[in-house]
Amino acid sequence: MELRTSTTLSDSSAADHLTYLSGFDNHFSSEALAGALPPDQNSPLLCPYGLYAEQISGTSFTSPRKHNLRSWLYRVKPSVTHEPFKPRVPSNGKLVSEFNQSNSCATPTQLRWKPVDIPDSPTDFVDGLYTICGAGSSFLRHGYAIHMYTANKSMDNSAFCNADGDFLIVPQKGRLLITTECGRLGVSPGEIAVLPQGFRFAVNLPDGPSRGYVAEIFGTHFQLPDLGPIGANGLASPRDFLVPTAWFEDKIYPGYTIVQKFGGELFDAVQDFSPFNVAAWHGNYVPYKYDLSKFCPYNTVLFDHSDPSINTVLTAPTDKPGVALLDFVIFPPRWLVAEHTFRPPYYHRNCMSEFMGLIHGGYEAKADGFLPGGASLHSCMTPHGPDTKSYEATIAGGNDVGPQKITDTMAFMFESSLIPRICRWALESPVLDHDYYQCWIGLKSHFTLDHSTSPKTATLQNGHGEK
């Protein structure tokens, strides 16, 4: 029997016409065939339609209930039905999941990369993925890797499976149609997708040339940040996270290859059928996507610049309260209204390390040089802040500047408590901006002993303080 539940729509049209379930951390269920989900138990002797029951666990069996993640998949054939894994030839060679002196370098230097050109030769998502930096080890289940990708062709007769960690994918150019075992996700630039550890997925490129960023976390999963005094609402709302609905195909694909990333190395296993053969599923361990334009930003409404943590979309925690393995933070369009305040980000040094990317538009602290598709890295305690041009333009505006709206921008940050090591190819890359430091070298001293130029300071120094 050959049964396809898909339509004959093109990838482009399919990406725009998918249906989703809504929510974060929900226990979802979805059927592509009515009655395919066993109604009363997870693993009946015989499943409806003769399907196999298979569990995928995203946490240990004994994790506390509030953290426990698993889903049950009901599929035509179980995922174990494949030939042995063999090292992929040719391998990727630019993927790292255990960072040490043999594969990466330490440097406190401020780093910035220009956008990478999309290759001319046929390159799919897996071959076009390369690690920039990271820390820790996928084997020890603690750490992260930051990758980027450039691709120009859809994955063909193959699926990817990452045994090392969760992928948070940030497309910057070109939509992605991501087929997963739970169904399909259409992900446009301005949206993100999370593919949890172990799920098999294939990436098609409805728009052709594609580029983007990936944060990979080892040993934990993303969750929504607590809101504290903000209250019950704000930032990313659970209902705006979208989960695929069941979609499957029962079709022979001779030579179909599962590409498994395991310890940063790639392994191929051949089978003769599509891995996207799940007719129904239920559980809380699922791929999902999120539209960044749905983010409800909070910020100062009187003075000073809030810490960027106020813009956290998702966080991957460590065991230390308030200390993230990796935060995903965005800088979306928003109003700036602070009075007598230097409104762009302040100059600072951070015990956390900050990797930034730009999806579109500009970034308020960098007048030049930080481009869509580019990236920057400011590691632990490495000073950074607005470039000379941004600083001078801001103070030239004076104290009487009114509300301003930042538009046409979507920058983001992967921020980690672990200090990244940088891959050799990233430091040797032709798009590394060797003149990055020049953007601050021109910062001149505005120091003066004339207190009249700084009335608030003068008042404080005269011992009067503000009432």
Ligand SMILES: [Fe+2]
């Ligand atoms: Fe920073």
